[in-house]
Amino acid sequence: MTDTMKHTLLFVFVGVMILLEGMTDVLFFSGSWNSALVILNMGLISAIMAIGVNIQWGFAGLFNVGIMGFTALGGLAVVLVSTPVIPEAWSSGGAGIVMALVMGALTVVAAVMITKFMPAGRLRALVLAVVMIAGFFVYRAIFDPSVSSVEAINPALQGNIGGLGLPVLLAWPAGGLLAAGAAWLIGKTALGLRSDYLAIATLGIAEIIIAVLKNEDWLSRGVKNVVGLPRPLPYEVDLQNDPSFVERAASWGLDPVTASTVYVKAGYALMFTVVLLALLWMAQMALKSPWGRMMRAIRDNETAAEAMGKDVTRRHLQIFVLGSAICGIAGAMMTTLDSQLTPGSYNPLRFTFLIWVMVIVGGSGNNFGAVLGGMLIWFFWIKVEPMGILLMELVTSGMAEGSALKAHLLESASHMRLFTMGLILLLVLRFSPRGLIPEK
């Protein structure tokens, strides 16, 4: 069996799994097309995130564990781009907030300038401290009153700065741009550190981004969540009230409710597939280009690449920004799919480390591997729970009815997810470290 065939079969396997999920309800399958499409949609988004991580890790060997932060920034972009404009917010405090942020940025720029251009010594430290402290207090003095006036506007529904009222699809590239901007800032400071320092730095950045989203109510309504974000596709209720849609559904032999939900989800699946294919094509082209070869050369031997005149830090920054932008696009897509932004739901185990499992299992350095890993691991992430319950029922079938151990085992089966993911990661790292579809 050739490699191509083996790899095609792996993709077919994932496809069959998702089809089975829709068709039958034996074992751990649910037999609902809705659930199959939900898995497919998140699988596609996961695949895009995996491509982003693969670009950073597989191409360039950058160890980024801040994916959650970039995903969340993508989500924020959806809010900022697509929610309706709130003129009161802008007139009351928007300008103040923008000014405060500019002041804050200027302070940082000034601090960087001082460190760059003043000779090191006690004087520099003193000037630096004065500039930073003064900048901080000026920033707070402008920022605080503006924020409270923005948050006072209709706090039950809004209380934030609102968006631009643009079509939600524009939020996807905007999410990429936002994430890219953040990645540039982070990369400027943290790249060039040793690999595990970069990991810890990105881990921290992600936590900070989430903390900002959770606490800056004027921006993202914090833990109050932004719900009812605009959608690129029609609402199910509208479809159900549309006679021509109901008629068409009936001609397929479907009731209007199922037909409308499946229609919307399939629509998302189509859009996500288009984005995934486009990004996959670009990633493949980049990998094959001289630029891709240079990246791999840098990854394999930084010193040698540097000796050949390659600017390693700049190239790292470039690829860090690109990979993070892809994660941002995926994050914006995910928030669009949920049509709500819930900063409280971002968890590094799910949004950072799970993506890493996908990349490693799929095959780091291979874009198709990343896509396969994304889809496959997402399927298992969803299905480990019913599998675990099935397993536990089997294990406990011999135990006495109503025993405490049996109850505990059945109840905790749902926590097997993390355990299983860890086990998969360790097994792949040990026995097939290059993943299911290895790099060529």
Add this chain to the structure above:
Amino acid sequence: MDLLNALVALTNFVIVPGLAYGSQLALGALGVTLIYGILRFSNFAHGDTMAFGAMVTILVTWLFQSVGLSAGPLPTALLALPFGILGTIALALFTDKTVYRFYRQQKAKPVIFVMVSLGVMFIMNGLVRFIIGPGDQRFTDGERFVISARTFKKLTGLDEGLAIKTTEALTVVTAVIVVAVLFWFLNKTRTGKSMRAYSDNEDLALLSGINPERVVMYTWMIVAALATIAGVLYGLDKSFKPFTYFQLLLPIFASAIVGGLGNPLGAIAGGFIIAFSEVTITYAWKKVLTYGLPDSLAPDGLVQLLSTDYKFAVSFAILIVVLLFKPTGLFKGKAV
């Protein structure tokens, strides 16, 4: 102006909690730094090792409580601690044998070790959730306060109270003892010396007949004990929740790096630096300043520099500054 009250308020809200939190971070950071020094990778599973140790201790504590065993005014968890340590040592040695040893023999790159530790992190996290569940567990018992705010006010006649929780006092005392024993072990015993030698120069240590597997085994045992103690103290002081322990990873790493990875003394200093900056920057200074400044200067607002939810940002900012200006940490760590 009332300097005495200002001082008491400062002690009560900043110094005492900072000392306790700093000791917990220092113990955690010691574990991270030892792994880094001997095994040469950043162990992402450390937070979950702490959670595992705390969990075993909690289970044994519950057993003791149910048979009526108690340590009087001290928390029962102290009696259960040795069992927790033994359980965690067993787990750590088992993980090393089944997982890490393979990569050591392969002489894998540090980043591979980090990735493997991610897998271990997932497994331990799942294990803890599986056994004890993801919820909050409180297992503190015994006397709640060494000195309560009311007793203090009555004793001194001041307006401000000073409360010292038993768990806070216990944390600091335990940390001092543990650190003293650890340093005695590292500096005076043969095994400790061989560990330091191995950390300083692996080849030279091997040449002089030090058995690396033995060194690694002792390291895991010490790290497991430190992690359990840190985890239990943190759980006693706050409460036990698996996810919180995972999140402790960031301040712990920040402590270890700020102090200089691989340097035990640095880990302790780093722990206190991180803890005190987190507490001082997120504390609302209104009370202290109202007492401490003349009435005309008394502040109107809360004088809180950042909201408490940004404490990660504080440890992180310090981390970045140190990495940029002194990449090996304040105390000379190693840069592999």
